[in-house]
Amino acid sequence: MSDWRVELKVLISGGSGFIGSALTRSLLADGHSVSVLTRSVAPVTAQPGVQALQWDGRSSEGWLDVFSHQDVVVNLAGETVGRWPWDASRKKRIYDSRVQAGAALVEAYQHAEQKPPVLIQSSGIGFYGPLAAQGITEDFPAGSDFMALVARDWESSTAKVESMAGVRRVVIRTSLVLDKREGVLPLMAIPVQFFVGGPLGSGQQGVSWIHIEDEVRAIRFLIDHEQARGAFNLSAPQPLPNSEFIRTLAKAINRPYWIPAPAFVLKLALGEMSTLLLDGQFALPCKLQKLGFRFKFEQAGQAFKAIYGL
Numbered sequence: 001m002s003d004w005r006v007e008l009k010v011l012i013s014g015g016s017g018f019i020g021s022a023l024t025r026s027l028l029a030d031g032h033s034v035s036v037l038t039r040s041v042a043p044v045t046a047q048p049g050v051q052a053l054q055w056d057g058r059s060s061e062g063w064l065d066v067f068s069h070q071d072v073v074v075n076l077a078g079e080t081v082g083r084w085p086w087d088a089s090r091k092k093r094i095y096d097s098r099v100q101a102g103a104a105l106v107e108a109y110q111h112a113e114q115k116p117p118v119l120i121q122s123s124g125i126g127f128y129g130p131l132a133a134q135g136i137t138e139d140f141p142a143g144s145d146f147m148a149l150v151a152r153d154w155e156s157s158t159a160k161v162e163s164m165a166g167v168r169r170v171v172i173r174t175s176l177v178l179d180k181r182e183g184v185l186p187l188m189a190i191p192v193q194f195f196v197g198g199p200l201g202s203g204q205q206g207v208s209w210i211h212i213e214d215e216v217r218a219i220r221f222l223i224d225h226e227q228a229r230g231a232f233n234l235s236a237p238q239p240l241p242n243s244e245f246i247r248t249l250a251k252a253i254n255r256p257y258w259i260p261a262p263a264f265v266l267k268l269a270l271g272e273m274s275t276l277l278l279d280g281q282f283a284l285p286c287k288l289q290k291l292g293f294r295f296k297f298e299q300a301g302q303a304f305k306a307i308y309g310l
Contacts, residue, residue, distance in 0.1 A: 008223075009069060011116070013037040013055075013101055014076035018182040019122075019174070019215060023074065024050060026216045035066055037077070058100045060108035067108045070116040072223050075158060077101035078122070081147075082184060086273040095150050102157020109161050118223055119169045121158045125208050125233060127151035127173055130279030132204070137286045138173070138231045145275065155231070168229055170222045175208035175235035175283055177215050180307045189249060192257075197250045201263035203243030206282035208235040211297040211306065218285075221293050228291060235283040237298055242280065245300060252304035 010027055014020050015036030024034050028049050035051040053063040057077060060067065067073070079097040083090065102121070109115055128136050129143015142152040151173070161167045177183045191197045210218070215234055222228045240248065250257035266274040285293070297303040304310070 007032055008071045009033045009035070010072045010074060011035045011037065011067060011070040012074045012076060013105065014078060014122075015050075015074075016040065017076060018179070019177060019212070020074075020076045021047070022212055022216050023219055026220065035070070037063060055104070057097060057104065059104050060111060064108055064111060067116065068112040068114045072118040072120065073105060073116045074120040074122075074219065075102060075105055076122045078154070082187075082276065084270060084273055086271060091146065095153070098150060098154040099157045102154065106158055106160050109164060109167070115164055115167055117166055117168060119158060119161055119167060120219060120223060121155060121169060121171045123151045123155045123171050123173045123231070125173050125175045125235060125281050125283040127155070128281050128283070130275065131206070131281050134206075134282045136233075136281050136283045138233055146272065147275065168226065170228050171231040172219060172222065172234050173231055173283070174215065175210050175233070175239075177212050178209055178303050178307060179212040183212070185307070188246075189253070191259075191261075192246065192250050192253065192255050195256055196259045197246055197255060197257055198259040198261060199243035199246055200261045201242070201266065201278040203241060203246075203260065205242050205278060205280035206239050207242050207245040207280055208233075208239040208283040209245070209300060209303070210234055210236050211303045214295050214297055217296065218288060218293060221288075221291075225291055230287075232287050233283045233285045234288065235285050236295055236300075236303070237285055237289065238300070239282040239284070240300055248300045249304055252301060252310060253308055
């Protein structure tokens, strides 16, 4: 494990997003240096101490010199998935934004005078596709639906760096990240808060989740641990069926749990995008825990109480 007291220079692509911003705050708080690759400089410059680097998400032009002096690269870049509608144009942007960003980082690695020794490559548990199976570990193969294709090719977009001497690559397959103000949870909580919360579809689909604090802690843990290589599920060790997840949320904010949302209604309203609500996985963080990581929030009830200040 590296000494946390040594200042790290960390470059984050997609650093102005939800997870990237939280990771940036954590790194800065511990005295590390953060540079962010972003298409929109304004949101990044609002964070004191952050160096914002303009990029097009497709090439290494304009930021290669900075890249060559980094200790860690974290690739979080990608179009937001949870925006309706999933028409052909949006699906193409979701896919291209991830694969092109990965290709740009590989290009930077190929041309850099000094290669950053650690690359954290983002992905998601959608890699496994919709599965009813319990206990999905990192050994499970990729699925075949759209989100699985995106995740698989997102991961593959930076695979070439593994053949470069002195470079360690880690893939983080992130689950539903819980936070009060950002991410998907605020949207999921709306019907519950208005007393109409209930299971979505069958309610049996898996909800794998992780508190934002544990997400950031896990990423930093994997940065520090030289033994960490390959794919890791970033998901709390107790995933739940959707019905139990919503029931636990309702209990945490003192609201009733009673009105189900039929699958056909969600499919009519959202089309293919309804898969984000009606399908799921029961992912387990086997490799992360084996390496010694300890979650602060293992149970959904704990996470909700912390999020809502109960």
